[in-house]
Amino acid sequence: MRYVIYFIIGFCLWLLLTLSVNLDHLVAGIIVVLLGTIIFGGYFTDKPIKFLQLHRLFWLIIYIPVFIWCMVKANIDVAYRVLHPERPIKPGIIKIKTTLKTNIAKVFLANSITLTPGTMTCEIDGDYLYIHWIWVQTSYVDKASRIIARSFEKYLRRIFE
């Protein structure tokens, strides 16, 4: 079942990339996507039915503008630190605890943390994430989790769990 869903998604992506219904392109696409499905299909999600649940898509569409706004803030923050003559940095690696359970949600949380102001994921270890912070405000696990991760977790839980 999940191999079929993977094949359909991959083939739609191929159609978008080529944007033509020429027979040669279609045959080449089927061969490439089949190879990809055989090799990587086993790593795909266990419950593909989640793609069809509309409330998850709804929260994903709400999450994207929030995420892009955080990225813009992060870049203005880095621009300030780069261009300031005294280079105001106070780096350190701290530890936070996440409440998300599934692997895919943790991956997206780590990616979101990497692209938001001053923080970057070093390592995931079970429920704990090690974060490199360019301006350490606190080294306590609870407080740091609240500052860094809470705003994303409430969206990601609705999307992926």
Place this chain on the structure above:
Amino acid sequence: MISPIGWIIIWIGVFFDILGAVGLVRFPDVYNRLQASTKCVTLGTFGIMIGIFLLKGFSPMGIKALICGGFLLLTSPVAAHALMKGSLHFGTKMWKGSVVDKYGEDKLGGEQIEKPKEEK
């Protein structure tokens, strides 16, 4: 009307790319450099892709640019994460102004922070 907006977004992207390069030179150790270059270069290149999409519309080139932007958002943090984990396991020391290193305390037996050099 769309065309000037596309050009403005492309130029904002180029500006952030340049800032990422400047950060790569100015920051003191590998972790801070990764921070600057990852964030700025991801948003900068994503901005260039969005700008191309706005200029070209739903043509083959525009759609390709949009898909490239999506892949960039997904893969760039993963690459930075791999580089960072690699340098942590390799034992690269943090800059001497760093304040805390929980990872070193938990996994590597002691903080991996560079000692300040003594004055002679």
